Amino acid sequence: MAEPLLQVENLRTYFNTPRGTVRAVDGVTFSIDPGETLAIVGESGCGKSMTALSILQLVPEPAGYIESGRILFRGKDLLDLRWDDMKTVRGREIAMIFQEPMTSLNPVFTIGRQLVETLVAHDGEATTGWQRAEELLARVKIDDPRRVLHSYPHELSGGMRQRVMIAMALMNRPALLIADEPTTALDVTVQAEILSLMAELQREFGMAVLLISHDLGIVAEMADHVGVMYAGEIVEIAPAAQLYRSPKHPYTRCLFASLPSRQQRGKDLVTLEGVVPDPANWPPGCRFAARCPDRFAPCPSTHPVLAPVDGAQCARCLLYPAAFPPGVPVQSPEKETVR
Amino acid sequence: MLTNVDWLSTLAPFVVLAAMVIMLRRAGRTPLWSEAFRRLRRNPLAMISLAVISLYAAVAVLDSISWRTSKTDDFRTLLQRIAERPKERTYSAPYATVTTGEPEPHPLNEKHLLGTDGVGNDVVYLTLRGCRTALILGGLTSLIATPLALMFGMLAGYFGKWADDAVLYINQVLSSIPSILLLVALMMVLGKGVLQLCIALGVTSWVSLCRLSRGETLKHREREYVRAARALGLSHTRILIRHILPNLLPLVIISVTLGLSGLVLAEAILSYLQLGVPPEVGSWGNMINGARVELAREPVIWWGLASASGALFVLVLAFNVFGDALRDAVDPRLRTG
Amino acid sequence: MLRYIIRRLLYAIPILIGVSLATFVLFNVVATPEQIAKKNLSSKNPTPEQIQEWLKDHGYDKPLPVRFKDHMTEVMLFKFGKSDATDEDIWGMIKVGVGPSVSLMVMVLIAGTFVDLTVALFVAYFRGTYIDAWGLFLCVLLMSISYVVYLITGQFMLGRILKYYPSSGFREGADVWKFLLMPAAIGVVSSLGQYTRLYRTFVLEEMNQDYVRTARAKGVSEDRVLFGHVLKNAAIPILTSVVTQIPLLLMGSLLLESFFNIPGIGGMTVDAIFSQDFAVVRAMVFLGSVLYIIGYILTDISYALVDPRVRLG
Numbered sequence: 001m002a003e004p005l006l007q008v009e010n011l012r013t014y015f016n017t018p019r020g021t022v023r024a025v026d027g028v029t030f031s032i033d034p035g036e037t038l039a040i041v042g043e044s045g046c047g048k049s050m051t052a053l054s055i056l057q058l059v060p061e062p063a064g065y066i067e068s069g070r071i072l073f074r075g076k077d078l079l080d081l082r083w084d085d086m087k088t089v090r091g092r093e094i095a096m097i098f099q100e101p102m103t104s105l106n107p108v109f110t111i112g113r114q115l116v117e118t119l120v121a122h123d124g125e126a127t128t129g130w131q132r133a134e135e136l137l138a139r140v141k142i143d144d145p146r147r148v149l150h151s152y153p154h155e156l157s158g159g160m161r162q163r164v165m166i167a168m169a170l171m172n173r174p175a176l177l178i179a180d181e182p183t184t185a186l187d188v189t190v191q192a193e194i195l196s197l198m199a200e201l202q203r204e205f206g207m208a209v210l211l212i213s214h215d216l217g218i219v220a221e222m223a224d225h226v227g228v229m230y231a232g233e234i235v236e237i238a239p240a241a242q243l244y245r246s247p248k249h250p251y252t253r254c255l256f257a258s259l260p261s262r263q264q265r266g267k268d269l270v271t272l273e274g275v276v277p278d279p280a281n282w283p284p285g286c287r288f289a290a291r292c293p294d295r296f297a298p299c300p301s302t303h304p305v306l307a308p309v310d311g312a313q314c315a316r317c318l319l320y321p322a323a324f325p326p327g328v329p330v331q332s333p334e335k336e337t338v339r
Numbered sequence: 340m341l342t343n344v345d346w347l348s349t350l351a352p353f354v355v356l357a358a359m360v361i362m363l364r365r366a367g368r369t370p371l372w373s374e375a376f377r378r379l380r381r382n383p384l385a386m387i388s389l390a391v392i393s394l395y396a397a398v399a400v401l402d403s404i405s406w407r408t409s410k411t412d413d414f415r416t417l418l419q420r421i422a423e424r425p426k427e428r429t430y431s432a433p434y435a436t437v438t439t440g441e442p443e444p445h446p447l448n449e450k451h452l453l454g455t456d457g458v459g460n461d462v463v464y465l466t467l468r469g470c471r472t473a474l475i476l477g478g479l480t481s482l483i484a485t486p487l488a489l490m491f492g493m494l495a496g497y498f499g500k501w502a503d504d505a506v507l508y509i510n511q512v513l514s515s516i517p518s519i520l521l522l523v524a525l526m527m528v529l530g531k532g533v534l535q536l537c538i539a540l541g542v543t544s545w546v547s548l549c550r551l552s553r554g555e556t557l558k559h560r561e562r563e564y565v566r567a568a569r570a571l572g573l574s575h576t577r578i579l580i581r582h583i584l585p586n587l588l589p590l591v592i593i594s595v596t597l598g599l600s601g602l603v604l605a606e607a608i609l610s611y612l613q614l615g616v617p618p619e620v621g622s623w624g625n626m627i628n629g630a631r632v633e634l635a636r637e638p639v640i641w642w643g644l645a646s647a648s649g650a651l652f653v654l655v656l657a658f659n660v661f662g663d664a665l666r667d668a669v670d671p672r673l674r675t676g
Numbered sequence: 677m678l679r680y681i682i683r684r685l686l687y688a689i690p691i692l693i694g695v696s697l698a699t700f701v702l703f704n705v706v707a708t709p710e711q712i713a714k715k716n717l718s719s720k721n722p723t724p725e726q727i728q729e730w731l732k733d734h735g736y737d738k739p740l741p742v743r744f745k746d747h748m749t750e751v752m753l754f755k756f757g758k759s760d761a762t763d764e765d766i767w768g769m770i771k772v773g774v775g776p777s778v779s780l781m782v783m784v785l786i787a788g789t790f791v792d793l794t795v796a797l798f799v800a801y802f803r804g805t806y807i808d809a810w811g812l813f814l815c816v817l818l819m820s821i822s823y824v825v826y827l828i829t830g831q832f833m834l835g836r837i838l839k840y841y842p843s844s845g846f847r848e849g850a851d852v853w854k855f856l857l858m859p860a861a862i863g864v865v866s867s868l869g870q871y872t873r874l875y876r877t878f879v880l881e882e883m884n885q886d887y888v889r890t891a892r893a894k895g896v897s898e899d900r901v902l903f904g905h906v907l908k909n910a911a912i913p914i915l916t917s918v919v920t921q922i923p924l925l926l927m928g929s930l931l932l933e934s935f936f937n938i939p940g941i942g943g944m945t946v947d948a949i950f951s952q953d954f955a956v957v958r959a960m961v962f963l964g965s966v967l968y969i970i971g972y973i974l975t976d977i978s979y980a981l982v983d984p985r986v987r988l989g
Contacts, residue, residue: 056893062804083898091895098893103886107985108908121896152984168894512694515972517923517964519930523949524961528702600820607824611931612949627824634832648825656820663816 003075004031005208006055006094006176011069013047013054016062020280024050024064026232029306032225034175037202037209039219039240041255042229045276048212051229052180055210056090073176092122095169099181101161105153111137111164112149118171129171136167140197159190166198170205177202178210183218195222216255220244228252231277231287234306238313248315250294286318294319296333344406345414352400355478371589371669378668385664388657395654399471422467424451427459430633433642440636454642456629466646468621473654475533476540476606477599484541485595488548489587493579495549496556506553510546518543522605526614533616536609540602551594555587589669597662600655607651623647677980681973688969693748695965699958700747766959769944777933777940780856781925784863784932788871789918791864796875801902803880812876818869827935830862859936863929875914882909912983919978923971926964 013025025047032038040048053059054066055078071078078089090096098104106114115136116129130149137145140163153161162182169177179198183191199222202209213219219226220240227237228251236249247253257270274291277283283290289299298318307322309315317323321330366372379385398418405416425448430439433454437444447455453462495506513521525539559565560583568578609615610624618625630644799811835858882888883906891901926942933943941960948956980986 058889058892087895087897089895090893096893098886098890100886104890106887106891106905106909108912108983109905117891117896118894121894121900154985165890508690508694511691512698515691515965515968516695516698516961517968520945520957520961520964523945524699524702524957527949527952527954527957604822607822608931611824611934612946614949624824627822627828631828634828634836639832639836644825644828648822648829651822651825652820655822656817659816659820 004072005034005074006210007031007070007072008051008055009070009072011051011054011071012067013050013059013064014067015064017280022279023232023282024279025054026282028069028229028232028234030227030234030237032176032208032210034208035202035206036224037211037222038225038227039211039213039223040227040229040234041213041216041219043214043276045279046229047232047279048229049180052096052178052210052212055178056094056096057086058096088122091118091169091174092172093174094176094178095172095174096178096180097162097165097169097182099184101158101165101185102153104165105161107153110150110152111156115149115164115168115171118168122172124172132171133167136170137164139170139201140164140167141193142167158186159194162186162190162194163197166194166201170201173205174207176208176210178212180212181214182211184214191218198222217259228255231282232279233287233316235288235316236314237306238310242310242313246310248309248313248320249288249317250292250319251288252315254293286316294333296331298324298328298331302328343408343410348414348416349404349406352396352403355482356400369585375589375665375668379664382664382668384660385668388661388664391653391657392661395470395657396474398467399474402468402471418467422464424461424464425449426461427451427455429455429459430457430640431455431459432640433462439638439640453646454640456626456643457633462642462646465621465626465643466623466650469623469626469647469650470654472533472616472620472622473603473606473651476536477602477658479534480537480540480544480602481595481599483537484545485548485591487541488545489552489584489591492549492552492554493556493583493587496553497560497575497579497583503553506549510549513542514546519608522609523612523614526609526612531614531617533620536606536616540605544598544602548591548594548598551590552587555590556583559583559586593662593666593669596658596665600658600662603651603655603658623651627651677977681977684973684976688973691969692962692965696748696962699961700744703954703958704743704747766956769956770941770959770963773939773941773944775940776938777926777929777942779852780859780863780929780933780938780940781922783853783856783860784925784929785918785921787860788864788867788921792868792871793875793914795868795872796879797907799872800876800879800883803883812873815869815873815876818865819873820869821866823866823931826862826866827931830865831858831935834858834861855936855938859929859932859938863932871917874917875910878910878913879906882906885909912979915982916975916979919975920971922974923964923968926967 008031009029011025011028012023015022015024028047028051030038030040040051042048050059050064055071057066057078059066066079069079073089073094078086081089105111109117112130112133115133116124116126118124119129119132120126134145134149137148142148142160142163148156148160148164153164156164165182177198182198183194186194195218198209201207202222209222211219211222216226223240225237226240226243227234228243228249229235230251236243236247236252238248243252244256247256254270254272258272272291277287277290283300284303285301286292286295286299286304289295292299296318302318303325304316304318304323305325306314306316307320309320309322315323318331319333321332324330367376379389401421402416402418405414405419407414427447428438428445429441431437431447431451431454432439433452434450435447435454436450437446439454451461451463453466455461456465491506495503516524521543522539525542526535529535529539565578565582568582573582606615606622607624607627610622610628615624616622626643626647630641630647633640633643795811799808802808802811883902888901888905891905892898896904929940930942930946932938933940934946937943941963945957945960947953948960
């Protein structure tokens, strides 16, 4: 099996705030193979966006910092790179697109200028750049690319702007595309178009994609693997088909259960009780314990590890004996169920 | 005996202080302000500047309590009785024993911490007497201008149409006139005096506050709670006073506090143009402008300028720092530089 | 664009009518012409005939409504008449004074903006550090010093201590900059605090925008991010602020010109104030308003020119 393109090991990204240290990303590990798509889903505040930003070291300073961990891209640890070297990675080998296409584009520069800048920043030629930009705009299915090249961001619709962002990311044919909630700010109909466009381009360019979203439904089409994040940690990660077929972590199961579906017609929507714990003060033990319908005795005090439970599927839950940290006696739920 | 007390001057500062205390306590019960006060308390710079302002205010109060010993005497304030020093002949340097600038220096009656001015007044005493003028200029002007600006701004924003057109027109006319010239013109026709200066400054500072309250009223008029109040049948007046006004107050108070420094500074400029307060009324502006001639003398007489500009600087700085801190405590998003 | 300018100019007319109405009320009703006459006649107790003659000479003797009509037409046609104090033709005085005023203003504007912007960029580059905090505090300090104190101490320091010559006055020709250097320097320093803080805020606001993150994610160098992206966006409010300063400078240099004996229109106005010359002050108020209104229109136009998002309707 070829070496993974991106390997994140035990990433921890913290923030200094007046309330204390916020551990936004607290020990996240995953890997992406060349050409495949990993989706990370989770609710707001679970740390998924910060994970993405950490890979390119774009964590908002001075409050945020990467505390520890390794980010191996093609075998090299990105965290060892100096700023100048990191610059050559950004936009060329790893590209990123963001949630808000309006504010993510500079309002006073034309689209063409911003597209060409991506090339120029990596020693490209400006003259051929405009040509390439026009080609890419056509590739992302924008009508009349030449007119758009000379337009300003505020003259385009949200969907068009996101297409421009995608084109911009592809200018240097990156090996990895990080998409942070690319469709959240768009209309539902446009969402589907953008996603299928991304899938198509991925096949064509042979890119790997890290797709961040809060919406399980959206990632179903594109994802080869899916990771679920909660409270700064990955709580379940599995090949997509396996996850959708049989989710193992109670949180994932609740997420699926809360999706409205025809089978539940006429019944109340399932909701999760409680709220996400305070990120400045993660509880000891399992962070989902307070809201978990399946919690039992050891959960509030024992912090589960992410362990394989079914082939390539891993879950961070004490329902599965492998998740007990080494040295802690294994308990099983049948005997004691706390309700 | 009771007619020998200058009641207006004596009681006015206490009335103002009492009103402020009452309003602060009422405000402190609202979550917005109690949170703001809490943040302010934690800000050391803000507390220091507040202490400085209070110090100046205390001096001003001392300079307001005034009475006379008999019907034929002049009214003299408490500050005058405490701090007045015997007059010398003419200039003298800080802590000197003889006068300065005379062909034959004369010995002084006593040591003066910051020297004396041209007619022999102790500079520290003169500076202290300037406090009251400065604070009245800031305070009285705001007291006059703010309610009027608020009222017109709210009427314009709330009722719209002709009221709005009228107020907008007045605003535009007033803001088209360069404010220095407007001040000058007003002072030329009103004459010199503290009250006249307050009115003139009030007219020039009226516009920005009116615009602010109009803008905010417009924003709030469209909010649901106003529509809900109308649906419940509340009268316009009630809505304006009980609902919209409290939402305006934070911004207005911040704006006024930040404007205080500008008001106090304006006096020096007008004094240069000989349009400020009359020379009998002590003011830092008068002292600063007098210094222009003093600096040209040989040896240089710098202590009057230093003292007055120092006192002015410290007060203005305190207003600026406190105003910024207040704005950040209420809502840091308001920072516009 | 042209339609917009014409519309704004047309709308300026009722404003200017309001301004001249205000000045008329101030100078004819609040202070009566008899009082003005008494102030300007040299003898201590002018006889009624002398007063009448002065009033007639300066057009104050007609009844109020007629004076009002005259005032309005004259002012709107820019016929300012004669100075109350020196009998000079006011327009003539203005024409003579414009040159020095404009040259001083240009110096202060260009030098000032350059200095303010440089310091602001420097401080913004080091945002979050001690340099930033101290820089800001210094700005507040500088803003808290009275303008008059700047003038007096500035002239004293540069003139007597550093012995810069000439310390006041004005002469046309090649040497003109020597006379303007000191007042311009003081003018720049006195407004340094205010504008530096303002420009720093503009720059910082842009630095926190999403497109900066996008540019970094594209691998753009930090220099280009700052000078290409951030500055270009910050230039919009900065430029608008600079244009706004133009009318302010023409009027604000009142004290500057007066202090340093520069024969500009500001100094002329101050002389009129000293001698209670109401005619000149009236004229300058009106002229100042015209300049301010033109300044507002210029500001809006500059906004439209620089920001591609703005289309003037």
